Amino acid sequence: MICGGIDIGGTKIEARLFSDDLATVEMRRIATPKDSLSDFIDALAEQVRWLEQLSGEAQSLPIGMAIPGLIDAQTGRAFTSNLPASGHDIGLLLSNGIARRLPLMNDCQAFALSEANGGAGEGCRSVVGLIMGTGVGAGLTIDGRLTERFNGSALEVGHIGIPAHVLVPRDLPIWPCGCGKHGCFEQYVSGNGLAALGSHRLGRPLKAEEIVASAMSGQADHMALLSEWAHIAAELLLIIQLGHDPDCIVLGGGLSGIPNVVPMLEKPFQSLLLGEMRMPFIRTAIHGDSSGARGAAIMATRQLS
Ligand SMILES: [Zn+2]
Structure with a gap:
């Protein structure tokens, strides 16, 4: 049709x-x-x-x-x-x-529904579509279908508070979020979050694209920034797994275009897994x-x- x-x-x-x-x-x-x-x-x-x-x-x-x-x-x-x-x-x-x-x-x-049907999550029973762009949000499908949600929301994972064990050892501030709360994941793992992380660490204004490009060209301090971003983003993947245990997480948004983003996230995610839990498939979106x-x-x- x-x-x-x-x-x-x-x-x-x-x-x-x-x-x-x-x-x-x-x-x-x-x-x-x-x-x-x-x-x-x-x-x-x-x-x-x-x-x-x-x-x-x-x-x-x-x-x-x-x-x-x-x-x-x-x-x-x-x-x-x-x-x-x-x-x-x-x-x-x-x-x-x-x-x-x-x-x-x-x-x-919509992103999750699209990727679960003829997209990167095709064939998986439970698919989370995680968008990491200007903001961070996710959708969830079961057997290729959306589930009814009480408030009509997506999975508002960008506004989950980042755990103390992530911020304290890294000596990172609790940044305010546009939603009115403080310390939301979005402020650290979105495109703006990566830029804020870079600006905080290197003491000058940086853009996410600049950090990614410099890291890809082998600049050590930018590679370290991208690695720190991936570790924090892996903590968000763990929270998604603990809350929903999907068999596949499909990545979308601007940051899903980082070269080799899947292995970059899988490595720290593997080290965070709870007990015998298996890692879900991590894939990048097909329909962009x-x-x-x-x-x-x-x-x-x-x-x-
Ligand atoms: Zn927030």
Whole structure:
């Protein structure tokens, strides 16, 4: 069944039309209106109409949408810090302009759903999709399907507090997080976290890309930074395992593109394992940039079947 997916981000709204086998047929990105709720809803409606016309299926085309944030299952309202629609039922507002209601999901959940179905987690029963980019978040699927979640959240693992045994021996500060708490994993293992770690250790502003590039060219202090980042990120993998024991963790987001990131994380993770627990498969994502739209499209087709 051909289908469409819309990935709603803080800077762009990306629409993709997918073929029967979930390959991208065509993609269009437009800028996300940042200040006005009605402009934002109009932009979404424009992407929906583009997909409907392109497909030739008009309103029978299944289309799903993914956003970075919570979607309250009881009220339908979405909560996100980067969109001018936080606190609103986006699906309901949009339905006024397109005469139908489209399903909405969290983008980390969309990523996990996409990778569990024809992606890097294909064939595994329990798949966690872990995104390490500007922020850190994860989604979970069981047998290729999403599980119902009380608050409509993803696995908000970026906002789990980092354990004292990780910070104290390394003499690392407890950094404040954008969520209002202190010491969240996101502040140490996201792209910004890697940059903060580098700036803290080397005493000058550094970017994550710069640290990765210098480490790859053999610069010792940057290699040490990347190794420290990997050890801290492995502690997060351990927490995911202790909480969910998935058979596969699929990595996405900008930091999943670090060369050899899988062995870089597996080595410290192996040393942290509890008792006789086996390490899950650690893999990098196959569908990359299309995962938000692809996961949302899969959800939309399943709602019809
Ligand atoms: Zn936080």
